[in-house]
Amino acid sequence: MQSIRDLKHNLSLPSSAAMPGPPDSYHQGNIRMVLEEPELWKSFHEIGTEMIITKPGRRMFPHCKISLSGLVPYAKYILLVDMVPEDGFRYKWNKDKWEVAGKAEPQPPCRTYLHPDSPAPGSHWMKQPVSFLKLKLTNNTLDQHGHIILHSMHRYHPRFHIVQADDLYSVRWSVFQTFTFPETSFTAVTAYQNSKITKLKIDHNPFAKGFRDEGSNTKRRANRTLVDPERMAKKANSMLERGSPPDFQQSPHGALDREEVQRKEVEEVKGERYSPWGGESEREINHRLQSHSPLGPDARDAYGSEQLVPGQSTYQPYRFHEYGKSPPSSTSSSSVGSGASVCGRSVRGSFESRVPDVATVPIHEASGKLPPHEIAATHPAPQAGHQDYTGVINMSMAQSKTGVLGHHPLYATYGAEQALGQWGGQHPAQYPPPPPPPHHLPADYAAQTMHHGYHHGNVSDWSQYPLFSYSCW
DNA sequence: TCACCTCACACTTTTGAAAAGC
DNA sequence: AGCTTTTCAAAAGTGTGAGGTG
Numbered sequence: 001m002q003s004i005r006d007l008k009h010n011l012s013l014p015s016s017a018a019m020p021g022p023p024d025s026y027h028q029g030n031i032r033m034v035l036e037e038p039e040l041w042k043s044f045h046e047i048g049t050e051m052i053i054t055k056p057g058r059r060m061f062p063h064c065k066i067s068l069s070g071l072v073p074y075a076k077y078i079l080l081v082d083m084v085p086e087d088g089f090r091y092k093w094n095k096d097k098w099e100v101a102g103k104a105e106p107q108p109p110c111r112t113y114l115h116p117d118s119p120a121p122g123s124h125w126m127k128q129p130v131s132f133l134k135l136k137l138t139n140n141t142l143d144q145h146g147h148i149i150l151h152s153m154h155r156y157h158p159r160f161h162i163v164q165a166d167d168l169y170s171v172r173w174s175v176f177q178t179f180t181f182p183e184t185s186f187t188a189v190t191a192y193q194n195s196k197i198t199k200l201k202i203d204h205n206p207f208a209k210g211f212r213d214e215g216s217n218t219k220r221r222a223n224r225t226l227v228d229p230e231r232m233a234k235k236a237n238s239m240l241e242r243g244s245p246p247d248f249q250q251s252p253h254g255a256l257d258r259e260e261v262q263r264k265e266v267e268e269v270k271g272e273r274y275s276p277w278g279g280e281s282e283r284e285i286n287h288r289l290q291s292h293s294p295l296g297p298d299a300r301d302a303y304g305s306e307q308l309v310p311g312q313s314t315y316q317p318y319r320f321h322e323y324g325k326s327p328p329s330s331t332s333s334s335s336v337g338s339g340a341s342v343c344g345r346s347v348r349g350s351f352e353s354r355v356p357d358v359a360t361v362p363i364h365e366a367s368g369k370l371p372p373h374e375i376a377a378t379h380p381a382p383q384a385g386h387q388d389y390t391g392v393i394n395m396s397m398a399q400s401k402t403g404v405l406g407h408h409p410l411y412a413t414y415g416a417e418q419a420l421g422q423w424g425g426q427h428p429a430q431y432p433p434p435p436p437p438p439h440h441l442p443a444d445y446a447a448q449t450m451h452h453g454y455h456h457g458n459v460s461d462w463s464q465y466p467l468f469s470y471s472c473w
Numbered sequence: 474t475c476a477c478c479t480c481a482c483a484c485t486t487t488t489g490a491a492a493a494g495c
Numbered sequence: 496a497g498c499t500t501t502t503c504a505a506a507a508g509t510g511t512g513a514g515g516t517g
Contacts, residue, residue, distance in 0.1 A: 052510085055479075059508065092476075101476095139478085152477075190478050191510095198510070207509040210484035478516075485509070493501070 030070035031162060033179040036129045037062060040204060041183040047196045048098060049186035057136030057147040061205045064132040064158050064184065071122025071162075078163040079115035079125065080176075081132050083148050086155035086185055093193035101153065108141045108149040112161075119167055132158075139190060150188040157185035 035041060040062050041049075052058045064081060071077060085104060092101035113135045117124065138147040150156055163176035192198045202208040 061509085191512095202510070205485095205509065207485055207487095207507085209486085209509085211510055476517095479514085481513095482511080483509100485507100487507070488505085490504095491502085493499100495497105495499080 031177055032069045033160060033162070034067045034069075035181045035184065036065035036067055036131075038181075038183065041181070044197065044200055045183040045185070047200065048194055049184075050189045050192055050194060050197045051137055051186045052192065053137045053139040053150050053152060053188045053190060055138060055140045055143075057138045057140075057143070057145060059133065059136055060158075060186075061201055064135065064160070065129050066132075066160060066179075067129045068122075068125045068162065071126055072164070073121060073123035073126070075122050075164055076119040076166045077122055077125055078118040078165050078168065079130060080112045080118075080161040080163065081115070081135060081148075082110065082112040082159050082161070083137075083150060083156040084159050084180075086157055089155070090151070091153050091155065091187060096194075098187065098193075104154055105151050108151060111146065111148045113148055114168075119165060125162075137188065139188070152188050152190045155185060155187050157182070 044062065051060050085107065088104045089100045090102045090104050091098045093099075113132065115130060115132060116134070117130075136145075136147040137150055138145075139150060139152050140147075141149055143149055157180055160179045161176050162179075163174045165174040187193075192201070202211045
């Protein structure tokens with residue numbers, strides 16, 4: 001196998017003519033990624049996962065945890081995660097289900113979370129599940145901490161990228177593969193909308209133990225009463241004004257028959273399996289999760305995360321329309337493509353996606369074609385319009401990483417100006433059409449996303465260019 | 474008025490430095 | 496002296512619910 005060093009050398013040649021064909025690193029297509037705790041994810045997914053986003057940043061729960069195999073033990077890899085909008089809509093919670101509430105807001109700056117262990121040899125990644133526990137989500141578009149910025153009431157799903165690279169400098173010249181898992185999609189919220197989700201979180205998140213009804217919760221409430229009688233009096237007053245007894249109101253499990261209420265809710269959560277996305281049944285979800293595996297339902301265990309994306313199309317430069325995990329195309333989708341498309345999800349033409357101002361990027365046709373009311377109460381078709389926009393990894397961070405950051409999480413920022421500026425006129429020369437798909441790629445892997453970052457070799461200039469060309473919408 | 478967001482709170486787990494033991 | 500284990504306080508991560516905002 002050609003070493004990554006050789007690959008780097010080849011790719012560093014400035015001329016597009018020098019762009020090598022697919023290197024032997026395509027053999028890395030053996031990489032397999034499996035989502036850990038799929039049952040937990042599934043239980044959330046069936047109800048409609050919500051993730052809290054806050055100004056200071058909030059961790060995900062369940063958090064992203066994956067297992068990797070098929071890596072070259074001695075080769076170094078970098079693991080990245082980013083969040084991709086599911087569609088071009090904004091949602092609202094109406095009674096007991098999510099409804100489309102209009103077009104999505106312009107996408108905030110795209111950021112990528114780099115696993116703090118990166119870069120590490122394949123043996124390191126494979127020896128145990130890899131957790132992205134410390135990844136945080138925020139709704140603060142001016143966030144300085146590098147958290148992943150999302151819009152509330154919008155739907156996203158995480159995407160995992162694995163890049164064979166000795167260090168962050170090499171990323172741009174390296175092959176990377178992308179994986180997604182349909183069950184990890186979620187709605188970003190600032191406060192939980194679906195009480196079933198709240199309950200699931202409380203039941204499974206150790207930090208929320210205090211809210212469980214197994215004794216400590218009541219103790220907590222009692223303490224609170226003692227600690228701040230004034231507050232409680234105030235609260236009681238306000239509740240009286242609303243005409244409900246203070247101890248029963250508000251809480252999903254009031255003092256009155258709390259156990260029964262809880263039992264009832266548990267039954268609802270476990271048994272009802274209702275989907276806020278238009279009544280998708282468990283069977284349907286299972287079917288969807290399984291049937292999208294290119295290897296069929298039986299392959300889910302073995303190839304739990306392999307995905308289905310037409311290999312050819314993903315090689316189109318600057319766009320990645322087929323990626324659209326919507327409808328989720330497999331248990332996890334992996335795609336193979338050029339470095340010019342990672343955040344792909346566009347219905348618009350690739351040229352339209354390169355508008356110079358991300359804030360004004362029009363929502364795609366899809367959202368225009370399909371009136372919200374027609375979509376309401378149903379899970380919108382994933383292919384629904386996406387906005388394209390691109391981003392640039394903040395390489396100043398990457399640069400510092402190699403020397404200073406050590407084992408701290410690195411977030412790569414995709415600034416709007418950078419992103420669009422660079423797309424503005426450079427790419428044709430800068431990002432020549434990628435080579436044809438590897439002829440020796442096994443059928444299975446032709447469906448994966450394998451991106452090549454074809455960039456110029458001048459390291460001093462590389463911060464101008466994206467690690468991934470981002471089309472987040 | 475309403476939908477959404479922010480904040481302080483109580484409670485929990487995690488982290489890391491200091492102390493103790495070997 | 497050096498290493499490992501234990502202890503404990505501080506920090507960080509939770510959902511709650513009142514109040515704020517547009």
